[in-house]
Amino acid sequence: MNLNGKKVLLVGLAKTGISMIKKLATMGCNIVVNDIKDESKLKDIINQLKGYNVEYILGRHIDYIEDIDLVVVSPGVPLDIPFIVELKKRDIEVIGEVEFAYRLAKGKFIGITGTNGKTTTTTLVGEIFKSFSSNTFVVGNIGNPVIDIVDLSTKDSFIVTELSSFQLESIRDFRPKVSAILNITEDHLNRHKTMQNYIDAKARIFENQTSEDFTVLNYDCILSRNLAQRCKSKVIFFSRKEVLKEGVFVLNNNIVIRFDGKDTLVIDKDNLSLPGDHNLENALAAVAIAFILNVDLDTIRKVLKSFKGVEHRLEFVRELNGIKFINDSKGTNPDASIKAIQSYNSPIVLIAGGMDKNSDFTDFIKSFNGKVKGLVLLGQTAEKIEKAALEQGFKNSYKVKNMKDAVNKCFEIAQSGDIVLLSPACASWDMYESYEARGNDFKECVYSL
Numbered sequence: 001m002n003l004n005g006k007k008v009l010l011v012g013l014a015k016t017g018i019s020m021i022k023k024l025a026t027m028g029c030n031i032v033v034n035d036i037k038d039e040s041k042l043k044d045i046i047n048q049l050k051g052y053n054v055e056y057i058l059g060r061h062i063d064y065i066e067d068i069d070l071v072v073v074s075p076g077v078p079l080d081i082p083f084i085v086e087l088k089k090r091d092i093e094v095i096g097e098v099e100f101a102y103r104l105a106k107g108k109f110i111g112i113t114g115t116n117g118k119t120t121t122t123t124l125v126g127e128i129f130k131s132f133s134s135n136t137f138v139v140g141n142i143g144n145p146v147i148d149i150v151d152l153s154t155k156d157s158f159i160v161t162e163l164s165s166f167q168l169e170s171i172r173d174f175r176p177k178v179s180a181i182l183n184i185t186e187d188h189l190n191r192h193k194t195m196q197n198y199i200d201a202k203a204r205i206f207e208n209q210t211s212e213d214f215t216v217l218n219y220d221c222i223l224s225r226n227l228a229q230r231c232k233s234k235v236i237f238f239s240r241k242e243v244l245k246e247g248v249f250v251l252n253n254n255i256v257i258r259f260d261g262k263d264t265l266v267i268d269k270d271n272l273s274l275p276g277d278h279n280l281e282n283a284l285a286a287v288a289i290a291f292i293l294n295v296d297l298d299t300i301r302k303v304l305k306s307f308k309g310v311e312h313r314l315e316f317v318r319e320l321n322g323i324k325f326i327n328d329s330k331g332t333n334p335d336a337s338i339k340a341i342q343s344y345n346s347p348i349v350l351i352a353g354g355m356d357k358n359s360d361f362t363d364f365i366k367s368f369n370g371k372v373k374g375l376v377l378l379g380q381t382a383e384k385i386e387k388a389a390l391e392q393g394f395k396n397s398y399k400v401k402n403m404k405d406a407v408n409k410c411f412e413i414a415q416s417g418d419i420v421l422l423s424p425a426c427a428s429w430d431m432y433e434s435y436e437a438r439g440n441d442f443k444e445c446v447y448s449l
Contacts, residue, residue: 033057065090079169187333214235347418
């Protein structure tokens with residue numbers, strides 16, 4: 001990709017933006033950055049880019065598009081902004097950082113998406129492949145820009161990539177050797193408008209694959225299963241509930257691979273280090289991906305037994321007065337939080353609420369099923385969730401202003417043997433810059449008790 005002397009517009013100055021600017025500078029580009037945040041809010045990022053020749057247009061959308069050769073958008077930027085629509089009309093290419101990096105990187109890409117479980121599965125697959133080959137990179141929505149590894153990758157690299165629907169919207173040529181869609185449930189409807197748009201964005205992960213490639217799909221999720229009809233690649237199903245004619249499934253308590261008429265026993269599911277049915281599904285998907293790319297069974301087994309999960313996903317924080325505090329800040333939609341609630345048998349005092357993504361909280365409340373004894377609500381959706389709870393006959397809700405008040409209220413309600421669970425069922429951006437910041441605030445409040 002020869003961009004020497006070309007004008008490249010970068011829309012959105014986030015973590016990927018810093019990496020993109022540094023790479024574009026080495027390629028001899030004329031760099032223009034546009035962000036609707038003003039300079040005061042971007043001061044720390046701009047300070048990291050001192051010495052780079054960049055034209056900044058901040059606090060507003062760009063108002064000229066005449067001489068731009070390429071546009072690279074950050075994942076948080078909707079593609080229906082008028083000036084981006086106009087750029088596309090003029091046949092100026094608009095892509096994301098993942099697509100840009102894919103064109104420069106070498107090696108085998110493994111693309112993993114889904115509504116829930118992406119980060120855990122990507123991390124687990126990454127650990128399996130790191131044990132198999134030191135030439136492994138774990139990148140993407142997990143927090144490490146793909147662009148950072150393009151100069152380090154070789155033809156023998158494994159590039160394990162977590163992909164959000166936002167990132168997949170802006171691909172063009174991206175073609176992973178193995179793609180995986182873990183599940184699809186309602187999420188991000190404030191961005192995608194309809195469920196079909198959201199499904200179509202997820203399905204882009206396999207749109208450039210051919211019969212030489214593989215797509216791993218969750219047989220138990222009907223929306224994921226039905227996507228098999230759209231795949232040109234070889235489809236490998238995984239299932240927690242069904243014994244499959246071919247694929248990865250559970251039989252007599254064991255994870256089994258059935259391929260080419262042969263059954264291979266991997267591991268007793270009780271030997272997995274992570275609790276919960278959703279983590280069993282994550283493990284099944286990881287086994288399928290590793291098996292497709294010829295990772296040996298001993299390596300797969302060893303990592304499945306030792307893998308301890310990821311921060312902010314059912315993360316044990318501390319036990320105080322017999323009460324366990326669990327950080328599931330990564331539960332950013334109702335289905336993710338339902339899975340968190342289902343992972344425990346003890347009584348739960350739940351902290352929920354955050355930015356409204358046009359989610360319906362009815363099934364979330366129904367999942368309480370007598371297990372949740374108190375619901376502490378904060379953020380933009382507090383009243384919406386409280387209303388949904390009352391409609392389902394759940395009355396033990398308490399609205400608070402901030403995380404400190406939430407943790408204190410939970411500690412007041414909880415008794416020995418209970419679990420205080422932060423699993424918001426919402427995004428964090430109404431109060432925090434990220435779910436990580438929200439989870440860290442929760443942990444600090446818990447440690448201060």
